[in-house]
Amino acid sequence: xxxxxxxxxxxxxxxxxxxxxxxxxxxxxxxxxxxxxxxxxxxxxxxxxxxxxxxxxxxxxxxxxxxxxxxxxxxxxxxxxxxxxxxxxxxxxxxxxxxxxxxxxxxxxxxxxxxxxxxxxxxxxxxxxxxxxxxxxxxxxxxxxxxxxxxxxxxxxxxxxxxxxxxxxxxxxxxxxxxxxxxxxxxxxxxxxxxxxxxxxxxxxxxxxxxxxxxxxxxxxxxxxxxxxxxxxxxxxxxxxxxxxxxxxxxxxxxxxxxxxxxxxxxxxxxxxxxxxxxxxxxxxxxxxxxxxxxxxxxxx
Numbered sequence: 001x002x003x004x005x006x007x008x009x010x011x012x013x014x015x016x017x018x019x020x021x022x023x024x025x026x027x028x029x030x031x032x033x034x035x036x037x038x039x040x041x042x043x044x045x046x047x048x049x050x051x052x053x054x055x056x057x058x059x060x061x062x063x064x065x066x067x068x069x070x071x072x073x074x075x076x077x078x079x080x081x082x083x084x085x086x087x088x089x090x091x092x093x094x095x096x097x098x099x100x101x102x103x104x105x106x107x108x109x110x111x112x113x114x115x116x117x118x119x120x121x122x123x124x125x126x127x128x129x130x131x132x133x134x135x136x137x138x139x140x141x142x143x144x145x146x147x148x149x150x151x152x153x154x155x156x157x158x159x160x161x162x163x164x165x166x167x168x169x170x171x172x173x174x175x176x177x178x179x180x181x182x183x184x185x186x187x188x189x190x191x192x193x194x195x196x197x198x199x200x201x202x203x204x205x206x207x208x209x210x211x212x213x214x215x216x217x218x219x220x221x222x223x224x225x226x227x228x229x230x231x232x233x234x235x236x237x238x239x240x241x242x243x244x245x246x247x248x249x250x251x252x253x254x255x256x257x258x259x260x261x262x263x264x265x266x267x268x269x270x271x272x273x274x275x276x277x278x279x280x281x282x283x284x285x286x287x288x289x290x291x292x293x294x295x296x297x298x299x300x301x
Contacts, residue, residue: 020233031063032129038063042100042136050077053104057097063133066097067235073101081105085170089160089193090114091151096134098173103137103144112138113163115147115156160193168197221250 010018042064045056054070054077056062066073084107093099093116102112114134131146138144145163149156172193226245232238251265259267 017233032127034063035129035133039133039136042133046139048104048139050074050081050101050105053077053101057100063095063130064097064100065095066101067094068098069239073098077101077105080171083170086110087164087167087169088112088171088173089169090173092116092174093134093146096130096137099134099144100137102171102173103139103142106142108140108142110142111145111163111167112142113145113147113160115149115151115160117150118148169193218250221254222246225249 006018006022009021013021041059041062045053047053047056051074054074057064057066058070080102084105085102086107086109088102088106088110090099090102090113093114099112099114103110106112134146135144147156147159149159222242222245226242226249230241232241252263254263255261256264256267262270
């Protein structure tokens with residue numbers, strides 16, 4: 001089976017991709033040899049400073065990793081650190097990066113629960129050698145509970161309730177390899193937990209894209225003009241490509257009919273200085289917009 005897959009990759013994707021994927025496969029298979037080193041480094045690291053914690057996390061020799069952009073996760077951590085959450089529920093552990101960071105900003109006696117789907121694409125549950133690694137994140141009197149199960153199941157929900165034992169959730173973080181429908185609309189069981197804890201829910205009704213049509217339109221554009229046209233080997237390759245599409249193509253070049261056939265950045269600049277002409281005015285028609293060869297025409301949104 002493995003040999004057949006290797007031959008197929010070699011034939012269909014070429015020798016460069018073959019060696020690249022072979023290296024990643026061997027790296028994943030034998031990464032447990034780095035476990036003692038990672039465990040030692042984590043236990044030795046006692047800082048709760050956000051910048052120091054993020055820099056420590058992105059050390060490539062460690063077996064823990066976060067997929068978020070450092071600058072963005074830093075802003076979230078700053079907000080959480082001010083609130084000192086006592087109970088944190090994370091759905092989607094992946095490689096433990098966010099769980100590690102949350103342990104840095106949570107209260108000294110916090111309860112942290114992390115759920116990961118067994119054999120999931122980004123995490124894969126909790127093999128025996130990973131358990132002490134993730135448990136070592138706990139500081140002082142903190143308690144970390146690892147649940148390797150489907151977050152959609154009623155049994156998993158009951159486990160969470162038993163661990164909480166009546167405590168309210170201060171912070172719920174949903175991430176990881178969940179179904180598209182599940183990420184969009186969430187499970188009704190977790191919605192009930194949010195309501196019980198007076199947490200504001202921000203999502204559209206199931207099957208009603210019109211409530212969030214601007215976001216729906218953006219993600220459609222992103223998928224059809226970037227994601228579906230490429231085959232990313234990993235997150236490291238996907239991030240710069242998607243970032244370039246958003247920051248350069250979508251913001252600076254792509255024309256938006258809802259903005260009078262201007263790129264987003266140009267529209268914002270003119271709006272801020274009070275020079276923006278009425279949308280769809282005779283001063284800037286669709287035909288005039290199409291005369292700009294360096295621009296990319298966009299549908300509404």
